[in-house]
Amino acid sequence: FWLGGEVAYTNYVSKTHISSAESYGTLAVNGIKAGFYKGGDLFLNPEGEEFSDIRPNVPGGPGYIYTSNLWVKGSSGGNEKVSAATYALLRDFNSGPVSGLYDSDYIHRYDRVWKVNKAQIADFKANYNTPGYSIPEAILNWPGNGDVLKGEAPVLAPFEDLNNNGIYEPYMGEYPYIKGDEAIYFIINDTRGLSLQTESVPVGVEIHCMAYAFDTTDEALANTIFLGYRIFNRSGTTLTNFKTGFWSDFDLGAPWDDRVGCDSRLNLMYSYNGDSNDEGPLGFGAFPPASGILFLSDSLRGTLNYLSYSLNGPDAMHAPENAANFINYMDQKWLDGSLLRLENPSGPSNNRNGDGYDPMGSYPATNFHFNDKDQWFQPVYLEGDMRSLGVGSEVTLQDNESYCFEIAFLQARDQSSPDFMASLNLLKSRAADLRSFYAANNEGCLENVVSLREETKSPQAFIYPNPARTRLFIREGEELAIQTVRMFTMNGVKLKDITREWYSIDIAELPTGVYLVQLQFEDGTTSVQKIMKE
Structure with a gap:
């Protein structure tokens, strides 16, 4: 393989x-x-x-x-x-x-x-x-x-x-x-x-x-x-400040009464209908669904939504036209360079919610547009056909190194409740289930580097403790010596490359999460093990 x-x-x-x-x-x-x-x-x-x-x-x-x-x-x-x-x-x-x-x-x-x-x-x-x-x-x-x-x-x-x-x-x-x-x-x-x-x-x-x-x-x-x-x-x-983004024109059924938002806790950006009936020949009718894009291998680090041609608003909130515009949007800045602002969060279906464009800087800066964690929702007067962008972490990528970015497109339709937010709530529940499924079954980006058959614990070495807080230890088997030890994030970014002092790995500075440790033995075979950092 x-x-x-x-x-x-x-x-x-x-x-x-x-x-x-x-x-x-x-x-x-x-x-x-x-x-x-x-x-x-x-x-x-x-x-x-x-x-x-x-x-x-x-x-x-x-x-x-x-x-x-x-x-x-x-x-x-x-x-x-x-x-x-x-x-x-x-x-x-x-x-x-x-x-x-x-x-x-x-x-x-x-x-x-x-x-x-x-x-x-x-x-x-x-x-x-x-x-x-x-x-x-x-x-x-x-x-x-x-x-x-x-x-x-x-x-x-x-x-x-x-x-x-x-x-x-x-x-x-x-x-x-x-x-x-x-x-x-x-x-x-x-x-x-x-x-x-x-x-x-x-x-x-x-x-x-x-x-x-x-x-x-x-x-x-x-x-x-x-x-x-x-x-x-x-x-x-070398590419520094490397970042991935994912853009979407949701158009959930009939787009004219759509709203967009995100849940930064779930790493989810989404679209939902502004009421309980998605009218017209393009619509879903009663009990309309919600649709989402879930970041899996990386955290959702920011979102921004901009206006389509059919929506009126400040020029700085419209479609990007050149490289500088695209870069601004990936950094949660408007076309004029002003920061996205957490403008008057006021809960669902409330026109007191601001649109996030505040060039005077009266409101605090934020990385997440219409984040329901902050009770900030798209105002009713702005609902319609918007464009959405979510961005991931910023990393350094060496020449010929790779970075893995995995997402899921999910949908949910709750036809048991007249509440127009019911489908969105079901979508969030499914997002949590999918994150658990992915965590349990994800092989990591390293699957594209080594054999799946080798991504198991090897009798030639034992890594402990697992989970660990500050340091990992590696005990060699009796038959094969270890040549190299490499440690990766789950999306394939190499963190450590150790050639001699492999019996102990300092992980104290690493954030809590799951990592991959690859051991290469003297006969060329490898073993990859998942490690939990507490």
């Missing part, structure tokens, strides 16, 4: 023609469905063949989220850069990994998505060497390796590497590694084309993306789609 490392080989690549059908894929394994397009566009197909915002998995009907997209920013050489996307084709990202040659072969291999499910993989494992069996196209052409002769990374998409040679070989029985019961995989970067969205100098990132869902009767999971990004620094230099 190969998910990382350095090999100087290209992968097996089928010469099978890649049809336009692979340019767009839809997850529809549970109670909702969502489309994913090559180049990173979410929920919208700019080719017009299928427009599918996140919606109930039934024919027709209203949608939960119209479209969403990733934003990233970072600094190098004293210059701050940003790459972002909003609507279909209006983006700084293009399909595929960073390469030295974007030729027709590159387009053939990477200008697409790969959709695979667990049933296909199980059938492949049982029958790949059976005469007459036809390997599914997405498994056959899974982008396990890049073309190193063209400057591409040697290992790309995760796969089961049965012979441990680092080369994806489907005819040898090797197959994709996916999360969930159905997944769509795609690769994007911000260096291949023009920065059509921000007009910024590219940040210099390559992003490996996997959207996935579970076929389950569990109400929370059955109404959730997960999306994981593994973001590589391919800029050739």
